[in-house]
Structures are given as C-alpha cells and as structure tokens.
Amino acid sequence: MTKRQPLIAGNWKMNNNHFEAIALVQKLAFALNDKDYDNAEVVVLPPFTDLRSVQTLVDGDKLRIRFGAQDISAHDKGAYTGEISGAMLAKLECSYVLVGHSERREYHNEDDALVNAKVKAAYKNDIVPLLCVGEGLEVRKAGQQVEHVLAQLDGALKEIPAEQAERIVIAYEPVWAIGTGEVATPEDAQEVCAAIRVRLAELYSAEVADAVRVLYGGSVKGDNAPGIMAKEDVDGALVGGACLKADEFTKVIRFGENG
C-alpha cells in the first residue's frame, strides 16, 4: 500500500481581508517553522481577494505552505459577471481549488453536474480539485450516508479519466458537523472515507484508490483531530473555524503528521 502524504487544508470561508491574510499566513509559517512538518502538506484556502497577497508572501519567503481558492468558474472566460476562471487561479499559482463545498451546494444551488464541470475546469488549468462531499442530517438519520456520498462522488467524477482522478483530493464533510461543534466520531469518518476508496477502486483501479487522499472535515480542532486522523482511510483534514487561529491549526497539522 502506498503511504499517502497527509494533507491538512484550512478553508477560511468568507474571513480575513488581504492584510489579515498576510498576518495569518505569517503567524502560521512562524508556528510551523520551529518544527519540521515535512511529513504533511499544508494548504490554506483564502477568499479570492487575498490570493495575490498570499502568493506574494509564499513566493517571497519561500514558504512550504501551499494555497488555493474556494471556488472556480465552470467557464473559461467571457460574460460571467462575478466569476473567477481557472486560468486566473492558475496564474496566481493556486495549487488547489475547493469544488462542491456544501455551502456552495446549499446557498448557490450547485448540483452534481455543475460540480463535475468545475472539476473539469480545475484539471484543464492544472489545479487539483479538492472535492467536497457529505450528507445532511436527515440523510444521516436515515442511515443513507454512504449511498448519498457515493452518488455525489459518481456525479463529480463523470468523464474524469484515471490519470486525472488519481490526483484528486476528496473531503468527506458531513453537513451536520460543519460549524456546529458536532464532530463525527472517528468510526463515522472511517466508514464513509473507506466507502469512497472502495468506489474509486470500482470506478478506476486499486492503484487510483490507493493514491487518492481522502480527508475528513467538520468541526475539526486540535483535540479531536488525533482520533479521526488515526483512522486508516482518513488522510488528513479540511478545517474551517479552527484554521483561523494559527496555533489551533498548527495543533491539527502536528497530529496530521503523526496520524
């Protein structure tokens, strides 16, 4: 079995202007630098308006922290007011882009077809999609979480060839655990992350399933990260609230390294 490199990503959501972005990345770099974190990949996902500032800082200070965006247009260019293209993100050296976050699905009516188009737009520009999937509370109560998540996965990966799929990062984020303080148990996370890996083997191959990193997201903090990230099929975390504080995010990263 391949040893997958743990990935800890921080989704800033709609927080921090570009000055605050610089301060937070500097603090994070300082907190991380006193100890080697070679074993984990660390990614921040700031709002669009912060990306240029973060890029300049990461470039100038030769930081190992990587960065990406929270959304991408399905279109290449043209009359799409308010949208940001993959080419624009690539020019800013974004390594990753979130696609299909539940807040986009819920508040912007993004369906699986649009998520699939955004995954394609990311690959077209050589940006790795960080694909979010996850069930709401009703689905969880009905015990349908695995079916629900696998349907989202199938939809997002439609017509995506194996050589692209093997680079994707998938984040299992149960909607009921996002921003609620209600974290899934390590067993809940493992159940769905393992099912995602089995589906990748069915859709592609055992090699692809083995290569893809599957993260857990939803109220991850320093104190609950170790249990979740110790699970076999959980390769890291997608962190919301806790990534806005450099110290707390650093704690999660430390556990990711050892998980």
Ligand SMILES: O=C(CO)COP(=O)(O)O
């Ligand atoms: O949505 C999330 C990350 O994308 C999780 O957010 P919280 O960590 O604040 O629950």
